[in-house]
Amino acid sequence: MKSLLDVSTQKSVKIVGISGGKGARRSLAQLGIGIGSVVKIKRNAPFAGPLLIENHGSSIAVGRGVAAKIMVEDI
Amino acid sequence: MKIALIGQPNSGKSTIFNAVAGYKSVTSNLPGTTVEYMESRVRLNGAVYDLVDFPGTYSLSSTNEAEAEVGKYLLSQKFDLIINIIDASQLGRSLPLTLELIDLGIPMIVALNMMDEASRKGIEIEVDALSELLNMPVQTTVASKNLGVRDLFVNAKHVIEEGKKSIPGSIPCQKDVEEIICELEYEIKQNFAPKVVYPSRFLAIKLLEDDEYYQSILSHQNGHMLSDKVRVLQNKLVQLRGKPQDSVLVLERHAMAMDIYGKVVKIGHPHSDWREKLDHIVMHRMGGYFILITILLSFFYIIFEFGALLEGYLLTGFENLQQSLSGVLDQNSIWFYLVQSIVWGISGGIAIVLPYLVPFLIGLTILEDAGYLPRVAFLMDSFMHRIGLHGTSIIPAVLGYGCNVPAVMATRILPSRRDKIIAAVISSMIPCSARSVVIFGLVAFYLGPFWAFAIYLFNIVVISLTGKVLSWLMPEVSPGMILEIPPYRWPSSRVIFRKTWFRIKEFIMVAWPILILGSVVLGMLEYFQLDKLINQGLSPLTALLGLPAVVGTTLIFGVLRKELALIMLTQALGTTQILTVLSTNQVLVFTIFITFYIPCVATMAVLSRELNRSWMILVVMITLILAILFSFMFRVFGHLIL
Ligand SMILES: Nc1nc2c(ncn2[C@@H]2O[C@H](COP(=O)(O)OP(=O)(O)O)[C@@H](O)[C@H]2O)c(=O)[nH]1
Ligand SMILES: [Mg+2]
Numbered sequence: 001m002k003s004l005l006d007v008s009t010q011k012s013v014k015i016v017g018i019s020g021g022k023g024a025r026r027s028l029a030q031l032g033i034g035i036g037s038v039v040k041i042k043r044n045a046p047f048a049g050p051l052l053i054e055n056h057g058s059s060i061a062v063g064r065g066v067a068a069k070i071m072v073e074d075i
Numbered sequence: 076m077k078i079a080l081i082g083q084p085n086s087g088k089s090t091i092f093n094a095v096a097g098y099k100s101v102t103s104n105l106p107g108t109t110v111e112y113m114e115s116r117v118r119l120n121g122a123v124y125d126l127v128d129f130p131g132t133y134s135l136s137s138t139n140e141a142e143a144e145v146g147k148y149l150l151s152q153k154f155d156l157i158i159n160i161i162d163a164s165q166l167g168r169s170l171p172l173t174l175e176l177i178d179l180g181i182p183m184i185v186a187l188n189m190m191d192e193a194s195r196k197g198i199e200i201e202v203d204a205l206s207e208l209l210n211m212p213v214q215t216t217v218a219s220k221n222l223g224v225r226d227l228f229v230n231a232k233h234v235i236e237e238g239k240k241s242i243p244g245s246i247p248c249q250k251d252v253e254e255i256i257c258e259l260e261y262e263i264k265q266n267f268a269p270k271v272v273y274p275s276r277f278l279a280i281k282l283l284e285d286d287e288y289y290q291s292i293l294s295h296q297n298g299h300m301l302s303d304k305v306r307v308l309q310n311k312l313v314q315l316r317g318k319p320q321d322s323v324l325v326l327e328r329h330a331m332a333m334d335i336y337g338k339v340v341k342i343g344h345p346h347s348d349w350r351e352k353l354d355h356i357v358m359h360r361m362g363g364y365f366i367l368i369t370i371l372l373s374f375f376y377i378i379f380e381f382g383a384l385l386e387g388y389l390l391t392g393f394e395n396l397q398q399s400l401s402g403v404l405d406q407n408s409i410w411f412y413l414v415q416s417i418v419w420g421i422s423g424g425i426a427i428v429l430p431y432l433v434p435f436l437i438g439l440t441i442l443e444d445a446g447y448l449p450r451v452a453f454l455m456d457s458f459m460h461r462i463g464l465h466g467t468s469i470i471p472a473v474l475g476y477g478c479n480v481p482a483v484m485a486t487r488i489l490p491s492r493r494d495k496i497i498a499a500v501i502s503s504m505i506p507c508s509a510r511s512v513v514i515f516g517l518v519a520f521y522l523g524p525f526w527a528f529a530i531y532l533f534n535i536v537v538i539s540l541t542g543k544v545l546s547w548l549m550p551e552v553s554p555g556m557i558l559e560i561p562p563y564r565w566p567s568s569r570v571i572f573r574k575t576w577f578r579i580k581e582f583i584m585v586a587w588p589i590l591i592l593g594s595v596v597l598g599m600l601e602y603f604q605l606d607k608l609i610n611q612g613l614s615p616l617t618a619l620l621g622l623p624a625v626v627g628t629t630l631i632f633g634v635l636r637k638e639l640a641l642i643m644l645t646q647a648l649g650t651t652q653i654l655t656v657l658s659t660n661q662v663l664v665f666t667i668f669i670t671f672y673i674p675c676v677a678t679m680a681v682l683s684r685e686l687n688r689s690w691m692i693l694v695v696m697i698t699l700i701l702a703i704l705f706s707f708m709f710r711v712f713g714h715l716i717l
Pocket of ligand 2: 088089090130131
């Protein structure tokens with residue numbers, strides 16, 4: 001299983017699990033991101049800075065700590 | 076008649092509110108700026124309404140403090156109508172909130188705002204079909220251009236007149252999930268109906284979502300017998316959908332929303348989007364910082380050049396006025412002291428404060444409304460992690476450059492209490508526009524812009540260290556950034572004008588009278604020679620800092636409003652030619668002290684409200700100690716660098 005951190009830019013992936021606290025899970029759910037969502041990685045610069053992902057046309061910045069807890073699979 | 080304006084962050088609630096209520100609520104292109112409830116009585120189409128602008132919220136769950144408040148407020152007050160404002164270009168993402176609101180059993184209409192954005196994105200919405208599916212009127216608007224707002228309130232009037240008949244019926248979930256909700260709702264109705272004021276369906280859903288706030292209400296009512304039932308039903312839900320219990324219903328609502336979205340939206344051709352391309356540069360991991368620094372530097376220089384030019388002219392003018400005054404009135408009479416101090420107060424506002432404040436606020440408005448700040452949060456995330464926070468905390472900090480009060484309130488967007496505390500303490504140490512006026516009007520004007528810039532940098536270093544120390548004292552893993560990055564929007568000149576005017580009006584109506592009054596009090600103290608007493612009392616401090624004893628009183632008054640310290644400095648010294656009485660080193664020491672010491676009274680009040688009184692007192696102590704430490708440091712070592 002791989003996390004959002006391992007996905008390269010411009011690829012779309014499907015979320016299969018979000019571990020960690022329920023705070024992050026809920027904040028993400030409110031933006032429409034949860035298990036089953038398909039998100040596109042717009043920016044993932046290794047070592048530096050948060051990821052930028054796209055979901056239903058809106059851009060969301062996700063810190064690397066959060067991204068590490070989002071498990072995804074290729075589609 | 077009470078109307079609530081509710082919508083997700085950045086959907087244009089405040090813009091609609093301001094369109095009908097006059098500019099009262101601060102708009103901006105970033106989440107979390109309206110944290111207070113603005114209420115205004117408006118007269119529209121012959122009826123009187125109490126209109127309430129709510130903070131933006133993605134849902135009615137208690138994910139963070141700001142969102143929890145919305146639910147409580149909405150249900151504790153009796154509202155006759157909810158106007159749900161939706162960003163049409165984000166329809167799918169916005170509908171889950173609409174679905175939640177429907178369950179509250181309050182008459183509702185939808186304002187489909189930002190229609191211009193939607194059509195630019197090539198999103199075509201069948202408004203009638205949407206209205207049909209939601210069982211409520213839907214009115215399209217472009218609030219920033221004031222289009223459709225009038226019709227929106229005509230609709231509102233009709234709906235209110237219909238009263239209970241216009242309460243929209245709930246939209247059922249898919250059958251399997253719906254059965255679970257109904258089962259719990261039935262249970263609540265059976266056992267708690269007379270005791271809970273909340274609509275039972277809404278409550279059932281919140282309990283299934285594990286929402287702490289609504290759970291706590293029921294447990295007060297001896298709802299323990301319910302919790303077993305809730306657990307059983309939650310497990311069923313988890314099995315049905317294979318998602319964790321805390322987000323399964325939230326995601327279910329999203330699925331329903333996307334279903335509606337699919338039925339009413341046709342995606343056409345988006346117009347070419349230069350904004351995507353712009354983000355490639357602005358958020359680039361190297362270029363982004365280059366642009367950030369360029370923007371900050373040019374921001375700084377424009378304000379300085381513009382302000383210093385005006386300050387120079389105006390000060391000479393008022394200096395002449397002061398001199399001619401001594402020809403008219405007897406220099407030792409109380410009248411002379413009175414008139415002179417009023418002139419100081421007025422001229423200080425015009426010559427020293429406004430030249431910097433106006434361009435500063437215009438610049439800040441553009442940065443806020445263009446949507447740049449969330450990008451700054453993106454760029455600064457790694458840095459903020461180094462001081463134990465994450466990118467989102469930079470937003471209150473940046474707002475602090477305008478005024479610390481809204482900055483401290485904006486820390487409510489942070490879900491963790493610990494992050495909120497650190498961010499609030501940091502925000503109250505940011506040089507606000509009043510302190511900036513002192514930095515610009517004194518240091519930049521007399522010592523040159525380089526020194527002013529150095530003070531800002533020094534402040535950032537100190538703040539970062541403070542953050543680092545605080546997070547070291549409160550070791551807790553910060554949950555990390557989850558922040559929506561809104562599209563760029565060029566703010567209309569109308570919005571810029573009104574927002575700047577709104578903030579300047581605050582200066583003119585609130586701060587300026589205090590400045591004039593402060594000058595008069597100082598004038599009278601001088602006339603009765605009471606200032607000597609105060610100055611003597613403060614002489615250990617002024618002596619320590621190597622400042623003339625007469626500045627003692629100004630330091631006290633600075634706690635009221637930081638600009639006051641500057642204006643009273645010229646008054647206490649008896650001249651605007653500061654450098655004839657103070658050395659450059661003394662100017663620097665004075666400014667450092669003013670920049671760092673005790674936040675003004677308004678900030679102290681908001682700190683005790685948002686955190687608590689002990690934190691407020693702690694901040695006062697820390698800043699006082701830091702101020703004395705740094706200004707002493709500059710006194711001793713200043714000559715080495717000046
Ligand atoms: N293009 C466009 N921009 C709008 C419209 N309505 C509001 N805005 C802008 O969107 C931003 C957010 O508006 P605001 O009222 O602060 O949103 P709030 O967070 O819901 O209170 C501001 O920069 C407004 O000028 C609209 O209909 N079209
Ligand atoms: Mg607002």
